[in-house]
Amino acid sequence: MTAVPNSLQAAENSSHKDPDIILKVQNMTLGFGSKIVQHDLNFSIKKGSIFAIMGPSGCGKSTVMKSMIGLLQPKAGAFFVGDKNFWKTPLQERDKISRRFGVLFQNPALWSSLTVGENVALPLQMFTKISPQNIRKLVALKLALVGLDYAIDLYPSELSGGMRKRAGLARALALDPDVLFFDEPSAGLDPITSKRLDDLILNIRDGLGTTIVMVSHELPSLFSIVDDGVFLDAETKTSIGLGAPEYLKEHSTNPIISAFMNRERLENNE
C-alpha cells in the first residue's frame, strides 16, 4: 500500500503551520441557498491580535463571523483553527473546538429570569464539573474583570445597554476562551461607553492574551484598538483589502476603502 491517500488527506486537513497563526480562512465562499454572500476569502489571524472584519453594511461581515463560530458551513474552502480543518472535523470535535471560543453578539441575549451572576454561571454549569461554590467565585472574578462585580444579583432589565454588553462579555469569558468574537461591540452605545468597551477589549487582550475577532464599522474603535483586518466589498463580494485600519486608510489605493476609512461618499453613491 502506498501512503499517497494519507498524505493527500494530511495536506487537505492542515493549514500551513505557523505557530503564530491561530485562525486561517482559506479560499472560503459563503452564502445562503443559491445566494453567494462572499467568495474566495483568504486571511489569517495571529494569536493575541485584535482582528477586524470590515466593510459597508450588508457586505457579509456577520456571515463570515457566523461561519467562523460554527453556525454556517462554507460552500467552499476551509477554516482552520490551529492545524484543524474546522468544517472537516467530526461534530463532537467541532463542539470541543467551539468551546475555546467566546461570542458576544450585538444584543447579548441574557436570560431575563436569571440574575447577571446566574447568566455568567450558565456555561460553567453546562460545560464544567466545577463545584457551585467555586462557580460563584469564578463568576465574581469574571464580573470584576468587566467592572460589574456590584451587579452580580441584579436582573438584566436593571442594566443599561453598556452594562448588558459587559455582562454578555463576562459570560463570553466564563470558559477562558482562546478567541473572543464580537459582532458590532459598540452598536447602540454612546461614544464614551463605546470607548470604555474598547479599553476593556484591549485590557482583555493584554491581560489574558485572548485573540479578538470583531465585526465592526465603527471607525474610532477600528483605528484605536485593531491590529489587523480584512475589508469586504459588497459589489465584487470578496475581500479588497488586508491590513490594519490605519494602514488601509493611509495606503489603500482602492476608492471604496479610501472612502470608507475617510468617511467620504463615493461619487455615484448616495
Ligand SMILES: Nc1ncnc2c1ncn2[C@@H]1O[C@H](COP(=O)(O)OP(=O)(O)OP(=O)(O)O)[C@@H](O)[C@H]1O
Ligand atoms: N439567514 C440568512 N438567509 C439569507 N440571507 C441572509 C441571511 N443572513 C444574512 N443574509 C444576507 O447576507 C448578506 C450579508 O449579510 P450580513 O448580515 O452578513 O452583512 P453585514 O456586513 O454584517 O451587515 P451589517 O453591517 O448591516 O450588519 C445580506 O444580503 C443579508 O440579507
